Amino acid sequence: MADPMKIRAGLKGDIADVRVLMNHPMETGQRKDASGNLIPPHFIQEIAVRLNGKTVIDAQVSQGVSRNPVFSFRVKGAKVGDRLEISWLDNKGEKNSTETALA
């Protein structure tokens, strides 16, 4: 079970300023554990940002993104009460999703 995401979204006029923290190890596959064995890669690959169910940002990322990734996005045409949803999918097929209402 993936750890929950933290999402913070504020409205500046009709632009939603979104900041999201994802809990994820983002293992590169190049690190070794204490006994010298390579730790297999484990990282988020796809991220989607949706406003009221409609995809506005579709991202693909690699193991080059830092552990526990933090992203900021901006979405225009947003208003109070709009539903903002962020989801991710990693290379092992694990996924997570969270949503917030803009205030």
Place this chain on the structure above:
Amino acid sequence: MPMQTSKRKTLKRAGAAIAAAVAAGVLRPQDVGAAWNKDAFGQKTLADALKSLGAVAAADSKDIVIDAPQIAENGAVVPVEITSNLPGTKSIVVLIEKNPFPLVAKFDFLEGAVPFVKVNVKMGEPSNVRVLAEAGGKYYAAFKEVKVTIGGCGG
């Protein structure tokens, strides 16, 4: 050729399975967006990554603004903020030239999104942070050099 036939059959079957999954409500259509670009993300040099993206001919642009530290103390977390002022920017691509896998992220902006993103990246050594922006069917490029005190890829 039998090999190709069987590949086609397999693909057809996979397609049918996805369609069935969508119909059954297991997968929502939004979940099956652009698949992860395995080829581009798997390239080990900047040149090969650019080739895979079809961005070799990207023209330099001052309309791509990169905000990143000149010196990053910790290469494991280097904040990079990017704004594209190119009209009709459809995507922003981030590459760390000297990382083992240079391509770090590609953000596609659909209707309603501002071509802006802030992301923390890992850097193994001092490198150029190269940013591409796709607008009007063309790629534009800009870069910023970041020095790293402690590399972020060896853990």
